[in-house]
Amino acid sequence: MRAVHHPILCLFAFLACLLATSATVCAANEHTVQVGTYHCPPFVIENGTNAPSGLSIYLWQQIAAELGVNYEISHHELGELLEQVSTQKLNIGVSCISITPEREEILDFSHSFYETHLAIAVKQQGYLSSIKNIFTNTKLWLVLGIAFIAAAIVGGIYYLLEHKVNDKLYSMRSNRAQMLEGFLLGLLFITKGPFNYFEFRTLTGRVLTVFLAIFTTFFIASITAILASTFTLGLLSSDIRGPNDLANLSVGAKEKSTSSLFLTNHSIVHRSYESTNDLLEALNNNEVDAIVADDAVLKYLIKKAKEIGKYESLSVLPYQFEKQNYGLVLENDSPYREQLNRALLKVRHSPEWRQTLNQYFAEK
Template identity: 25%
Template sequence: MKQLLILITCLIVCTGLFAQDEAPAPAEKKKLIVATKDAPPFAFKDPSGEWTGITIEMWDAIAKKLGYDYELTEDSLEGVLRSVSSGKADIGAAAISVTAERAQIMDFTHTYYGSALGIATSYQRTDIWSQLFSRLFTWNFLKALFALIVVLLIAGALVWVFERKRNPEHFGGKPMHGLGAAFWWSAVTMTTVGYGDKAPATPAGRVVGLVWMFTSIIIISGMTGAIATALTVGSLTPRVKGPQDLHKVEVGTIQSSVADGYLKSIGVNPTYYNSVQEGLQAVDDEAIGAFVNDHAIIGYWAGKDFAGDVDVLRDTFEPSYLALAMPLDSEHQREIDLALLEFIQTPAWDAILAKYRAAQ
């Protein structure tokens, strides 16, 4: 009986050893398909033809950490979203904003960059004199003119008080005549014309005159600056000054983008372009009055290819957040999420943002 137990034990051990030897090797991770699109500074090809950019460099760091092998495929924004939602692509990596509509057909990682919409527009020349008239002859201008007249009267009245008896030749006579002469003197002094037909002779009058001379310099300088500003702004103004003006001009954007959804929500039917460069070229050619897209992207292209011709307004609107897109219930989502959150807290992420001048 004892020998039988020893024999059975030996058989069990040997069977386990053979089973261990014959266990299949762990399956290799499949190559992931990563769909992207040209969207500098987040995803674009460098002069050598290699993909780079904020999102691409971030994804490459995540892929290396997780041991992923991947292949990049280029498409339009609509194509990228379609590939991800259908499962043909495992990852969508570009400037992809998280929206409620997109979240119904695909999943997203945690966001990694805060963005917003911006407007690119061109300048239009306007009639200088009509702009000057409309800008200067306003209620504020009339109030300033009234205040100037009051100051002129005060300066003239002070001189008249000191000069009317000791300098009657210039400021004497009836009060209305004397005050009129003093007002004339204060106006001539302010404009530095200096006819010399009237001048204070008493010490007190000359002190008032001296103070008024320096005060006049400040007033004239301010008025000259205001007129020059009005002429400059009036001769060259942007066609669009903000989202409130988008109804007044032809507007372009990229189909299926966040900007497309925003424009439709405010009742604007945009003209579609295949790329940001095409849209900005249309603005430069005055085919459209404004192009709406991600502020960082249009700012990049406008500064690179359209400096001085296309203006990107500083004010942004409709804030959004960028993330990596994945098919619904992707098996990779959790580990990519964790790797992404770890990476954007490292100095390497700060260096990428600084490299592309996109620090938040």
């Protein structure tokens, strides 16, 4: 039996299909994305009842506008945020969340939107402790030893060349005193620079003066740089030269963070704190000798605190390790990952993004 295609039935079928499609699209547009954040200045800055701000919040707002989605933001701690995204109670996590292999096993991430690294913050020591640390610093004594050896060699050469013919430079009568004069001459040569060419009587001495004039210029610059670095770091903490030096110290890190994971993986016992602000308070109150956290976050928080007279003695050491890449956290196998990444890349290449970066990270 042949089917009869009545025109009116076909029209009803078409309208029903069109209405169903429109309803689906509207439902998709009306879907509210659940966004979780946690306080992590300058990426997420929460001020009581006010809406959160910060670099990550700005990024998400631009992405949401680009995709045309509605969203609600709720506050969580880091561990809770990751757990709720992994169980799909939240659709996305927005803050300073590092992309790690462990987290990738249960979550999806967007492309990286900010690159940083882990850093160590310490409290500057008192003057007596600083002086003690400077003079017990092995690097300082090594540099001074090299300088004295170089002075002895230069002084010895000039003594052999000049002590019999140059009464002006070698005026003492005994050989021992003249050798001391030669050493002092070499020490002045190494630390102050070359003498006047005409101070020397022998041709070899004058030729040597020309060559040493070039050598000591670079030598003095190098020694000055090394000593400046040594004295500066001595005022901070002479015991810490990198993460390996943390093993015998009291160390703090934020719980469930990449800093805590790094310390655990390197068998460094440490105290866990709920927030980075708690970390800074612990360091300032001498509860710990050093703290480990993301460089960008530490520098921002310490800079802002110093502007209002807090944490004046806290400093971030100039050592970079364990690179960190921040991304937006998505539920596993998220179907919206590609759309979000395209919108994220578009925002990152905009001049407004560069202006926002300068707003939060430019040195003032």
